[in-house]
Each structure stands twice: as structure tokens, then as C-alpha cells.
Amino acid sequence: MADQPEQFDVVIIGGGPGGYAAALYGAGLGLNIAMVERDKVGGTCLHRGCIPAKELLETASVLRTVEGSAEFGITTSEPTLDFSATQARKQKVVDQLTKGLEGLLKGRKVTTFHGTGTLHADREVRVAGGESGDVTLRGDAVILASGSATRTIPGFDVDGEVVVTSDELLALDRLPDRAAVIGGGAIGCEFASMMSDLGTDVTVLEALPKILPGCDEDVTKVVLRSFKKRGIDVRTGVAVTGHDRGEGGTTVSFGDGESLEVDLVVVSVGRRPLSESLGLEGTAVEVDDRGFVVVDEACRTAEPGVWAIGDLVATPALAHVGFAEGIVAIDAILGEEPIGVDYAAVPWCIYCHPEVAFAGYSESAAKEAGFDVVTSKHRFTGNGRAMIVGETEGLVKVIAEKQGDGTGGRILGVHMVGPWVTEQLGQGYLAVNWEATAAEVGRFIQPHPTMSELFGETIMSLTGRSLHG
Ligand code: NAI
Numbered sequence: 001m002a003d004q005p006e007q008f009d010v011v012i013i014g015g016g017p018g019g020y021a022a023a024l025y026g027a028g029l030g031l032n033i034a035m036v037e038r039d040k041v042g043g044t045c046l047h048r049g050c051i052p053a054k055e056l057l058e059t060a061s062v063l064r065t066v067e068g069s070a071e072f073g074i075t076t077s078e079p080t081l082d083f084s085a086t087q088a089r090k091q092k093v094v095d096q097l098t099k100g101l102e103g104l105l106k107g108r109k110v111t112t113f114h115g116t117g118t119l120h121a122d123r124e125v126r127v128a129g130g131e132s133g134d135v136t137l138r139g140d141a142v143i144l145a146s147g148s149a150t151r152t153i154p155g156f157d158v159d160g161e162v163v164v165t166s167d168e169l170l171a172l173d174r175l176p177d178r179a180a181v182i183g184g185g186a187i188g189c190e191f192a193s194m195m196s197d198l199g200t201d202v203t204v205l206e207a208l209p210k211i212l213p214g215c216d217e218d219v220t221k222v223v224l225r226s227f228k229k230r231g232i233d234v235r236t237g238v239a240v241t242g243h244d245r246g247e248g249g250t251t252v253s254f255g256d257g258e259s260l261e262v263d264l265v266v267v268s269v270g271r272r273p274l275s276e277s278l279g280l281e282g283t284a285v286e287v288d289d290r291g292f293v294v295v296d297e298a299c300r301t302a303e304p305g306v307w308a309i310g311d312l313v314a315t316p317a318l319a320h321v322g323f324a325e326g327i328v329a330i331d332a333i334l335g336e337e338p339i340g341v342d343y344a345a346v347p348w349c350i351y352c353h354p355e356v357a358f359a360g361y362s363e364s365a366a367k368e369a370g371f372d373v374v375t376s377k378h379r380f381t382g383n384g385r386a387m388i389v390g391e392t393e394g395l396v397k398v399i400a401e402k403q404g405d406g407t408g409g410r411i412l413g414v415h416m417v418g419p420w421v422t423e424q425l426g427q428g429y430l431a432v433n434w435e436a437t438a439a440e441v442g443r444f445i446q447p448h449p450t451m452s453e454l455f456g457e458t459i460m461s462l463t464g465r466s467l468h469g
Pocket of ligand 1: 153182183184185186187188190205206207208211212213238239240268269270271316317318348349350351
């Protein structure tokens with residue numbers, strides 16, 4: 001007779017941000033949790049995504065600072081880049097965070113099983129193919145959090161040399177002289193910005209008429225102006241049709257018979273959910289035609305006792321959305337009435353230079369949704385802290401519902417571009433999600449001198465009053 005499955009309150013398949021957040025949060029509330037992971041805990045975000053990408057972008061920022069230091073009266077010899085040292089530092093940050101996460105999981109007594117988990121009937125999870133050997137687990141509840149993988153397009157087989165996705169790019173030991181980035185989404189823009197600042201000649205090829213989906217037009221314009229100034233060629237409305245490998249590099253064909261010779265092609269055309277390796281036979285879990293697991297607002301699948309979260313479900317593919325969904329699932333498992341994530345108003349932060357951050361409706365999306373809106377826009381040009389730092393490019397734009405007297409009422413969206421905006425979005429996000437009005441938020445004090453004064457000014461001007469501008 002087969003061994004009895006090991007019993008847990010919750011079995012989680014996948015140890016990325018969604019899975020580990022659910023594990024930590026649930027274990028903190030007293031649940032006995034097993035987490036199954038076939039690679040290292042931390043998932044795409046920690047090993048092949050957010051963390052390593054932002055670390056490389058920070059290197060680009062340091063180089064820009066050193067190159068601009070003469071303005072501050074600091075002269076240095078011409079800075080040079082040792083990309084292997086950059087990579088070593090990136091790895092150190094990743095390793096430290098991985099160790100920290102392992103420690104947290106251990107501290108909360110989460111049992112981690114190493115191997116590939118598959119879900120079967122009656123919430124049984126079979127683990128195989130890893131250090132933990134073949135193990136069978138059963139959870140009173142199961143959370144599927146197996147994440148996503150990079151996508152490519154026909155004709156662009158990833159070889160890790162000339163054609164790469166974010167996975168391979170983050171591990172390169174040297175940057176190319178010339179690169180084509182296919183796709184102008186968050187990944188494409190971050191890599192274009194980083195590579196260009198570190199010396200690569202970059203062309204972005206985007207099929208749609210605009211880059212950065214979801215961003216307000218005024219924000220996109222600032223990014224495009226900066227990219228152009230720094231020599232990044234952004235071509236929109238051009239579908240990439242194929243490429244022809246030559247000596248060392250390749251020639252990419254796009255648009256109306258145009259072509260471009262490069263050393264590296266970075267394919268950043270989105271990600272796909274990893275549902276195909278989850279088993280699911282004998283369960284009622286539904287998978288849609290794109291491979292996403294279908295869930296309700298509390299992340300429940302069609303199989304009783306089985307939840308799904310993170311990039312595996314058709315919600316924004318963001319680590320912090322995975323965190324939030326992990327919390328929702330655990331609250332539901334505990335029998336509480338969870339408050340579902342408001343997906344229309346999640347915070348977005350894109351770490352290209354200049355940085356982009358937003359929550360809620362852009363002006364055009366608010367109008368399309370039928371709102372009568374009033375907007376206010378203030379630029380960093382006159383902001384003291386921005387001048388001190390030497391980065392005055394950018395703006396804050398707030399979109400609010402128009403009231404009878406023409407002033408701004410409920411805040412519908414906060415969109416930012418410029419210095420440190422990814423660190424400034426917090427109060428904008430809070431305002432949107434609290435459904436606060438301009439009059440309420442406009443009364444709050446912003447410390448001086450800070451970049452966040454611009455948010456205060458922008459909100460205040462929606463009330464028909466102003467301080468500086
Ligand atoms: P994306 O879906 O945001 O953008 C991909 C872009 O590629 C689209 O604009 C699409 O029109 C374009 N495209 C598709 N096929 C094309 C073709 N044949 N030729 C030219 N252009 C083509 O996907 P991305 O940037 O790869 O990011 C994947 C996910 O990762 C996103 O959902 C994003 O939320 C997340 N992410 C978020 C980050 C952040 O918030 N800082 C950073 C990195 C990723």
C-alpha cells in the first residue's frame with residue numbers, strides 16, 4: 001500500500017513572490033504550511049526579474065552620476081565599466097535576499113519541498129524530480145503559484161547568444177555594441193534604458209503605436225524625449241517579421257521591408273503562465289485558452305479548496321500583485337471575507353531612466369470609462385530637491401473627477417515620471433485606492449525640500465488653490 005500523504009493545512013506549489021508571501025503570511029497566522037519549489041525560493045522576481053534587473057539599472061544610474069559629477073565640482077578620470085564586477089554585485093544582492101527569504105521561511109516553520117509539484121484529485125500534491133525525492137502531500141487547501149515564463153515570437157528561437165529574453169540578458173558577461181529590443185513594455189524599456197546608459201547602441205521595435213501600455217500620454221512623452229536625447233531609437237508601429245543570422249550578429253527585419261544589423265536581439269514581448277506542468281488531472285481547475293488558471297475575486301479556482309495566485313492567473317504580472325493575492329487566498333482559506341485586489345488601481349513602477357510610476361486611470365482611460373475629468377500637471381523643473389539632485393526632467397499628473405464648480409473631486413489616477421518617482425508613488429496609490437478627494441489630500445503637509453512636494457502642489461491645484469505654481 002502506498003504511504004499516506006503528509007498532511008498540511010496549506011500546500012503551496014511555487015516559491016515565488018505569490019507562493020512565499022502566502023506561506024509567510026499564512027504561517028504567521030498559525031497555519032501549518034508546505035511549499036513546493038523546483039528551483040530556488042524567490043522565483044522569477046528574485047532570480048530572473050525585478051531584483052537583478054533593478055540592480056543592473058542602479059549600475060546605469062551610478063555611471064550617469066559619475067559621468068555628471070563635474071557639475072558638482074568633482075572631477076574624476078573617464079569612468080570605465082567592468083561588467084563582470086557589476087554581475088558579481090548583482091549576484092551578491094540576489095544571494096543575500098535568497099538567504100534572508102530561506103531564513104524567514106524556516107523561522108516561520110514553513111516546510112519547503114524541492115521538486116516539481118503536480119496537483120491531483122482531493123487536493124493531493126505529488127512532488128518529484130528534486131532533492132526531496134518522491135513525496136505525496138495533502139493540503140486542507142492548495143494554492144497554485146507556479147508563475148510564468150518568458151515568451152518569444154515565431155522565428156526568434158532563444159539561443160542565449162544572439163537571441164535572448166530577460167532570463168539570459170540578466171546573466172550576460174558582457175553587453176553588446178548594438179542591440180534590438182523587441183517590445184516596448186516595462187521589460188523592453190528597462191533593458192533599453194540600462195543597456196544604452198552602459199554603452200550599447202539600442203533600437204526598440206514596438207508593434208503598437210505607443211510604448212509603455214497603461215501609461216498616461218504625458219508620461220510616455222517624457223520617456224520618449226529622454227530616450228531620444230540619449231540616442232535610443234524607438235520605432236513604434238513596426239511588427240518584427242524575422243531575422244537572418246550572420247557572422248557574429250544578425251539582421252532583424254521589421255515594418256515595411258526595413259532591416260537592422262545588431263549583435264543582440266532582446267525579445268521582451270510578454271510572459272506566459274506556467275500551468276501546463278501542474279498536472280490538474282482529476283480536478284475541476286479551469287485553464288483558459290491562454291493558459292491562465294481561472295479564478296474568482298478571492299483567487300478560488302473551480303476545484304473546491306484550490307486557489308491560484310500570481311502570474312499564473314490573468315491579473316497584472318507584478319510581484320506585489322502576487323503578494324496581495326497570496327494574502328487574499330490565505331484570508332479566504334481562514335474563512336474570512338477577503339477584500340479582493342482592485343486590479344484597475346494597482347501600483348505600477350517602471351525603473352527605466354527616467355522612472356515611471358502610476359496608479360489608477362490615465363487621462364484617456366478615465367475618459368474612455370465615462371468620467372468627466374479634470375487634470376493637473378506639474379513639472380519637476382522648479383522643485384528644489386530635483387534641482388539639487390540635478391534631475392529636473394519629469395512631471396506629476398493627477399486625474400480627478402470634475403465637480404460642479406470645475407474643481408477636482410475624487411482622485412482617479414496619479415501618474416509620475418522623473419527622479420525617484422518609484423519611491424514617491426506610495427501616497428498617490430493610497431489616495432487613489434482610498435478614493436480620497438483632492439480637497440482631502442491637498443491639506444496634507446509635504447516635507448520640504450522633497451520631490452514629493454510636487455505631488456502636493458499638483459493635488460492642491462485641483463482644488464483651485466496653489467502655493468508655488
Ligand atoms: P508587455 O506585455 O508589457 O509588453 C510587450 C510589448 O511587446 C507590447 O507592447 C507588445 O505590443 C510588444 N510586441 C509583441 N509582439 C511584438 C512583435 N512581434 N514586434 C514588436 N513588438 C511586439 O510585456 P513585457 O514588457 O515583456 O513584460 C512582461 C510582464 O512583466 C508584464 O506584464 C509586466 O507587468 C511585467 N514586468 C513589470 C515590470 C515593472 O513593473 N517594472 C518590469 C518587468 C516586467
